[in-house]
Amino acid sequence: MHKNLYNTIKTVMVSEKATDLMDAHNQYSFKVAKDSNKKEIKRAVEKLFSVGVQSVRTMNCRGKLKRMRGQFPGRTASWKKAIVTLNANDSIELY
Numbered sequence: 001m002h003k004n005l006y007n008t009i010k011t012v013m014v015s016e017k018a019t020d021l022m023d024a025h026n027q028y029s030f031k032v033a034k035d036s037n038k039k040e041i042k043r044a045v046e047k048l049f050s051v052g053v054q055s056v057r058t059m060n061c062r063g064k065l066k067r068m069r070g071q072f073p074g075r076t077a078s079w080k081k082a083i084v085t086l087n088a089n090d091s092i093e094l095y
Helices: 016-025 038-049
Strands: 009-012 027-032 053-061 065-068 072-075 079-086
Antiparallel strands (some): 065 072
């Protein structure tokens, strides 16, 4: 299945934990399409950022329960997260 690279990778996640992973292990966190697999994510990161990918780990994150207008129960959207480990000599400039 051939997908658009820009539809596979949605956003780069920047948080305290993601920053620690970047500094310590050369790992970057991405929010990705729910139907993408590890091979598609690897290909998209290599093409978009011109880096070498060593491994990809994925996880499905369930939406949180929230209250709508204070009384009705609801749920935020579920999403998929990918943690990509780059080769030792590669990095991605985020800022």
